[in-house]
Amino acid sequence: MRVVFWKSMYWGKKISTWCLYLIFAGYICYLLMQTPQVGTKLIFGLAGVIVLVIVLLFEYLKNLYEKMIYALTVECEVGKAVALKERLQQKDLFNGFKQSIIIFDSLLLLDTGNYTDCLQHLARHQSFFRSSLDYLFIYYHTQLYCYFFLKEPEKIISVSKELAKLKHVKKKRLSQLFSWHEIEGISYYAQNRNKKCLNELEQVDRTRLNNRELAYCLYIQGQCFLRLDDPATGNRLLKEAQAVGKTLASIQVNQSGGN
Template sequence: METDIPKAHDLKRQLQKKDIFKGFKHSLILFDSLLLIDEGAYEACILHMEKHEKFFRSSLDNLFIYYHNHLHCYYLLGKNKDAKSVIKKIAAFKEIKSNQYSPLFSWEEINGIAYFLDGRNKKSIQSFNEVPINQLNARKKTYLNFMFAESYRQLRDFSKVGEYMSEMRKYSNTLSISRREKSETF
């Protein structure tokens, strides 16, 4: 399963043992940022990315990942002001020709988060509904279902919150987000 943190650590150790020429150094920087998010270490993820900022700024794809991961960290920390400032930086990517960077993330998801941050929860849900869920892996489905639940929580539609939290837990395995308390809100 793609959401097993202990297995991810084991696979990372195996790769590091075999990587005698350090050819996977940059891939591991990216991997570690995702793993820190999955472990719920959002502040540590931000620090990790800032420590490796030069690498993240080395290509448009890496920079997009940098901002997207920051957005997720701030969103999950409930730091809406910081998340909104990152949204503005991500929005600049819409002006760049799409062949200059990979479409790594769904604009519908990003728009949904932006609407959530503005308190436009119905619009947020509409955007999340436009995300092509059949193209998502288990990890991304976990986070998307969490985002749905949080938007419905703001609308006080607790039956939908429960529905999306249950759906999230189907995919989440050992991700820290699945251990969030039902009463925890932003």
């Protein structure tokens, strides 16, 4: 059901975009038919063709990028996402998606279990991530998960404090990319306040989560129950996380032990 929802969103946007392109192409044809001078027709025709070629190239690259993101965040197929990324980089002659790749690589390094490399990647591109509040939100959120899987509670708490500063930013300036309940839940987990953690995670609006985010949420819940000596519930949630997360290395763990 969740996959159907995200596919509907994807194709809805695609149909709308192509309708706009068809309207533009129709307008160019209209101008050509209404213009009597041959020279003017050539100018309009040439300009229209150039614009359409550029737009279609961008749309092709954008389509690859969206498929890449979809493969990672909804299908949770890391290998497929990597293959699409390589295709995008080969076709992107003008490096128009360079910044988008920086963000994608931070997610990919986390999902493949390369937490130290991910932190180094974030540090290397720190100036980019600090260029907007949304990017900074992604920066700290990714750090949060890296430290979670590296089992560094003090750093989790430190990053949580940085994220808390963003909580009071006006909504118009900061997109609601992640759930504050999730962030506070991870902070409680780092403090070994497992019931508090579970309470926060229960309040996460799961209708707004993609499968990648849901898998991580289920994983943390499962670890909490293992800590609370409830292995039946903990292992059930870890199984759910593994089923949803598929190839995400971070959650493909043995069910017998906590994090």
